[in-house]
Structure formats: structure tokens, C-alpha cells
Amino acid sequence: MKRSRKQWINDTWLLALTSLVLSMYFVLDVPHAVVHMMNLPIDAQIPRFPIFAIPYLMYLPWLWGTLAYAWYKNLSFKQLAISYMVVDLVAFTCYLTYQTYIQRPPLIVHDFQSSVLQFIYSHDLPYSAFPSLHSAMSAVIATYFVCRRSKYAWAAVGMAALIVVSTLFTKQHVIVDAISGVTLGVVATWIVFRFLPSKEKIKPVVTVSEEA
Numbered sequence: 525m526k527r528s529r530k531q532w533i534n535d536t537w538l539l540a541l542t543s544l545v546l547s548m549y550f551v552l553d554v555p556h557a558v559v560h561m562m563n564l565p566i567d568a569q570i571p572r573f574p575i576f577a578i579p580y581l582m583y584l585p586w587l588w589g590t591l592a593y594a595w596y597k598n599l600s601f602k603q604l605a606i607s608y609m610v611v612d613l614v615a616f617t618c619y620l621t622y623q624t625y626i627q628r629p630p631l632i633v634h635d636f637q638s639s640v641l642q643f644i645y646s647h648d649l650p651y652s653a654f655p656s657l658h659s660a661m662s663a664v665i666a667t668y669f670v671c672r673r674s675k676y677a678w679a680a681v682g683m684a685a686l687i688v689v690s691t692l693f694t695k696q697h698v699i700v701d702a703i704s705g706v707t708l709g710v711v712a713t714w715i716v717f718r719f720l721p722s723k724e725k726i727k728p729v730v731t732v733s734e735e736a
Contacts, residue, residue, distance in 0.1 A: 527598055535602070539595045542605040545612050546587075552619045553652045559625035562654050562700040572629060574637035576693040577644055579686045583658050586683065590665050603720055604668050607713040611660045614708060619652040626650040628695050641694060648696070656697040656705035662687040663709025671717040 527535065591608065594601040628650055633639050662684035669680035688706060691697040697705075 535595055535598070538602065538605050539591070542591065542608050545609045548612070548616060549652070549657060552616055553649050555625075555651055556620075556623065559623050559651065560654075561627065562624055563627075563698050564700065567698045570692050570695075570699075572631075572695045573693045574631075574635070574641040576690040577637055577641040580644060580658065580690040580694050580696065581640065582683075583662065583687050583690075586665065586687075587661050590668070594668075600668065600672055600717075603671075603713075603716050604664070606720065607664045607668065607709075607716045608661065610712045610716065611664055611709055612657070614712070615652075615655055615657055615660060615705075618654060622654070623651060624654040624701070626653050626696065626698065644694065644696070650696075653697050653701045654704060655708050656688075656691050656701040658691045658697070659688045659702045659705030660709040663706045664713045667710050667713035667717075671713065 591604065593599070594604045628645060631638060631642055631645065633642050666677075666680045666684035669677040674680070684706075688702050691702055692699065
């Protein structure tokens, strides 16, 4: 769908605003209040696999890459950007009013995967974990592809599931964080697409009987 010069300008401003909101996480990921722990007994039974540090980091290029691609190609960009910001603002409100803390087990660096995980631990402080933004934004992206009836929808759902699991196996989040994040991402994106329908022409799904 082609855009006018005015639409390009408006979408570029929206891209800049969305990027600014996304970046606010790093301001909030510091201790600023009494912290709470959301651990359930089952969380202690979940092992840590440093190899999952790789998909955990893959979240960042997937997050920014999807946003940039939707902006450049004008593929329901406004809906995706608004979904990003709604999820972020809800999560930020939780971080400010009920900050959580993740108690990470000691890590011994002895291979590449554990060194990558140590890098994550060093640059991503264990605060502001509920809801998990990794899980929430992955759910946003997956729901975005599903709502657009994209041929990549199942791949996006699989990628989202991998990243959600990685938050648990790297001990970056607990189960409550992941579930709340996925719920927030799916619900917010569905509502945005429901009440702000895309003007993009989405090809309907054709059944065998219709083709006949």
C-alpha cells in the first residue's frame, strides 16, 4: 500500500515515538522501591540451560527488525507500533508500582554459551521482571502476524514460544512473568487490531471448496 508524503512523515514520527518508549525500559530497570519476588515452587525445578541465552538475545533484532520492516513496507505499521507502546506503558506502570526482583543462581563461566549468559546478566539487571517484556513483545509480534494472516504466522508463533521458554531456562524470569507477559501481548494486540482495523488489503484464506 503506497503512502503519501504526509503519511510517510506521520509514520516516521510514530516510529521515533515508539523507539523512545521502548528505550525507557533501561531507565526503569534499576532498584527504586521495595522489590517483590514472584517465584512459585515449580520455578525452582526449572533448570538453567546457558544455550538458551542465544534465542534470548535474538529477541532484540526480532523486535526492532519487525518494527522497521513494518514501517518500511507499510504493513499494518500503525497497529504494530501502537501495540508495542500499549504493552510497554502497561508494563512500565507495573514496574513503577510493584517492582519485582529475580534471584539468579551463581553462574560459572566455562564455555561460549555461559559467557553469553554472563553478558546478559551483566547488562540486564534483575529488576522489573513482571510482566516479562521479552514474552509480551514476542506475543505482540506473533499476534501481529496472525492478525495479518501472514504466511509467516506459524514461524512467528514458534519464534515467540522459543523466546518465552528462553526467559525461563536462562533464569531471567519466572513462570508468572512469562504467563502475564504473553497474556498482555496477545490481548493488547488483538484489541488494537479489533478497534483500529488495518486499511491494508489482506488476502482472505481460500478453502478447497472455494477453489473448486
